[in-house]
Amino acid sequence: MTKQTTINDDSNNNNNTTTTPPHVVLVPLMAQGQTIPMLDMARLLANRGVHVTFITTPVNASRIKPIIARVHESNLPMNFIELPFPCAEAGLPLGCENFDLVPSRELFPNFFDAIRLLAHPLEQRLRDLVPRPTCMINDMWNPWTANVARSLNIRRLVYHGPSCVFIYCSYVFRLHKIFDTVTDEFEEITVPGLTDDGDDVGQSFKVSKAHLSAWLNSPGLKLRDEVLLAEETADGVVINTFDDVEPMFVEAYKKVAGKDVWTVGPLCLYDKDDDLSARIVRGNKAVVDPEKLFRWLDSMEENSVLYVSFGTLTRIKVGEILEIGSGLEASGIPFLWVIKDVEKSPVVEGWLEGFEKRMSLRSFVIKGWAPQAAILSHKSVGGFFSHCGWNSTSEAVSNGVPMITWPQFADQFLNERLVVEFLRIAIAIGVKKPIFYYGENEIPVKRDDVERAVRSLMGDGEEAEERRIRAREIKEKAIKAMDAGGSSYENITMLVEYIKLESCKGTQGATS
Ligand SMILES: *[C@@H]1O[C@H](CO)[C@@H](O)[C@H](O)[C@H]1NC(C)=O
Ligand SMILES: *[C@@H]1O[C@H](CO)[C@@H](O)[C@H](O)[C@H]1NC(C)=O
Numbered sequence: 422m423t424k425q426t427t428i429n430d431d432s433n434n435n436n437n438t439t440t441t442p443p444h445v446v447l448v449p450l451m452a453q454g455q456t457i458p459m460l461d462m463a464r465l466l467a468n469r470g471v472h473v474t475f476i477t478t479p480v481n482a483s484r485i486k487p488i489i490a491r492v493h494e495s496n497l498p499m500n501f502i503e504l505p506f507p508c509a510e511a512g513l514p515l516g517c518e519n520f521d522l523v524p525s526r527e528l529f530p531n532f533f534d535a536i537r538l539l540a541h542p543l544e545q546r547l548r549d550l551v552p553r554p555t556c557m558i559n560d561m562w563n564p565w566t567a568n569v570a571r572s573l574n575i576r577r578l579v580y581h582g583p584s585c586v587f588i589y590c591s592y593v594f595r596l597h598k599i600f601d602t603v604t605d606e607f608e609e610i611t612v613p614g615l616t617d618d619g620d621d622v623g624q625s626f627k628v629s630k631a632h633l634s635a636w637l638n639s640p641g642l643k644l645r646d647e648v649l650l651a652e653e654t655a656d657g658v659v660i661n662t663f664d665d666v667e668p669m670f671v672e673a674y675k676k677v678a679g680k681d682v683w684t685v686g687p688l689c690l691y692d693k694d695d696d697l698s699a700r701i702v703r704g705n706k707a708v709v710d711p712e713k714l715f716r717w718l719d720s721m722e723e724n725s726v727l728y729v730s731f732g733t734l735t736r737i738k739v740g741e742i743l744e745i746g747s748g749l750e751a752s753g754i755p756f757l758w759v760i761k762d763v764e765k766s767p768v769v770e771g772w773l774e775g776f777e778k779r780m781s782l783r784s785f786v787i788k789g790w791a792p793q794a795a796i797l798s799h800k801s802v803g804g805f806f807s808h809c810g811w812n813s814t815s816e817a818v819s820n821g822v823p824m825i826t827w828p829q830f831a832d833q834f835l836n837e838r839l840v841v842e843f844l845r846i847a848i849a850i851g852v853k854k855p856i857f858y859y860g861e862n863e864i865p866v867k868r869d870d871v872e873r874a875v876r877s878l879m880g881d882g883e884e885a886e887e888r889r890i891r892a893r894e895i896k897e898k899a900i901k902a903m904d905a906g907g908s909s910y911e912n913i914t915m916l917v918e919y920i921k922l923e924s925c926k927g928t929q930g931a932t933s
């Protein structure tokens with residue numbers, strides 16, 4: 422049975438108006454990194470007077486419960502629709518409704534099959550909605566929504582979770598069939614079509630096939646083609662980025678896309694004025710006692726703590742955990758380290774016991790989900806050792822935290838290049854190959870690499886200081902972009918106008 426939670430009680434407000442209020446449906450990818458920014462966007466649009474319906478599934482709904490509760494309190498015009506997730510039909514274990522709950526990589530295709538099965542129930546639900554939806558924004562990984570939008574005759578926009586550097590490079594390399602003739606996957610190829618803004622970084626920005634194609638290996642080629650086709654046929658594109666973080670890529674993509682492009686990020690800044698408790702509840706229930714964690718952070722010196730976390734999808738191997746730990750230990754730097762549930766094993770637990778004892782004065786280890794947004798905004802945090810997912814990168818940029826980068830797959834290698842070479846707020850740990858290239862027992866990151874990178878990022882040398890200054894500058898620009906009059910703020914205004922426009926169209930077609 423599907424159930425709809427109506428969040429606002431003022432459904433009578435529109436009785437005396439003749440036009441249908443603008444109503445947009447948001448379909449996220451059921452993965453934490455993707456869902457949270459999309460929820461931010463949902464609240465942002467609702468705040469600007471658009472009626473929003475957010476699609477979720479029972480497990481996900483329970484994970485984002487604190488946010489749903491806050492939406493309820495704030496009386497935003499937002500509904501959540503929970504669609505039952507067809508785990509059994511797709512051969513997934515029960516409750517496996519989120520990308521980070523998929524037990525093994527072999528089951529990723531099943532996960533995408535399951536999501537695809539949501540098409541029919543979604544269409545049924547949307548048909549019954551009042552007011553009638555006028556526009557749909559779907560995550561790029563949900564190409565099946567194209568059919569739903571078509572059959573309901575509403576416009577469809579694609580939401581891009583990844584960085585624009587990745588979106589643009591993927592697009593332009595495919596357009597020019599650049600990789601078709603490449604024999605060495607790791608050959609660095611200059612990205613075409615970037616304008617010379619007097620900065621030679623833009624001119625010399627290079628990517629390799631292995632780095633750009635890294636995301637294709639996992640869910641499969643069929644899905645990739647569907648994703649690309651759905652993007653081609655979409656009415657517009659919404660990207661979680663802002664002008665100053667990757668200007669030449671935003672500009673170049675707008676030129677080639679041939680459709681409306683709105684840059685609306687960094688969406689994580691939507692919560693910036695909220696209290697700490699609100700930031701803590703983002704995404705999942707933290708396993709750690711927040712009071713204990715923040716008391717510890719409060720007790721540390723400003724900018725002294727390195728935050729170590731590699732995102733929700735990446736799985737760090739046992740050997741790698743030991744190398745990271747040993748490197749952190751040797752660095753002498755205080756750290757806050759997140760080890761995920763899926764990474765725990767008897768070996769890791771046994772090793773951690775002694776490690777935590779030795780490190781008790783300058784470490785805090787979180788086993789499970791961490792309230793990342795709140796951690797990165799804490800004044801004691803002075804560095805972030807990250808896998809460079811766009812979600813994490815945006816959060817680092819938005820909080821002015823310099824990074825150490827260890828990219829794994831998807832857009833992460835390009836994001837690394839952006840923060841290391843273009844923004845110059847990060848140090849690369851030196852991993853050159855996507856994780857699929859390594860054998861089960863191969864360990865690409867060694868303790869010495871970790872120690873060296875941590876010391877230079879967190880140290881007080883001139884380079885480190887300049888990196889901090891640049892990180893603070895880009896933070897200011899991010900804040901400005903989201904404030905009234907800023908580029909993302911104005912892009913959101915235009916997006917709202919677009920959704921309204923569709924609303925008029927929708928009214929003409931509606932029977933009521
Ligand atoms: C929308 O964003 C782009 C790129 O971030 C920016 O160049 C443009 O000025 C923005 N539009 C408005 C109306 O501010
Ligand atoms: C980004 O992902 C991290 C974990 O990888 C999570 O802690 C954080 O809340 C996410 N933030 C957003 C904005 O999705």
Ligand SMILES: CC(=O)N[C@H]1CO[C@H](CO)[C@@H](O)[C@@H]1O
Nearest residue numbers: 478479480481482483484516
């Ligand atoms: C309704 C539902 O399936 N709720 C589940 C959500 O996920 C948590 C664990 O993440 C389960 O404990 C709940 O039963």
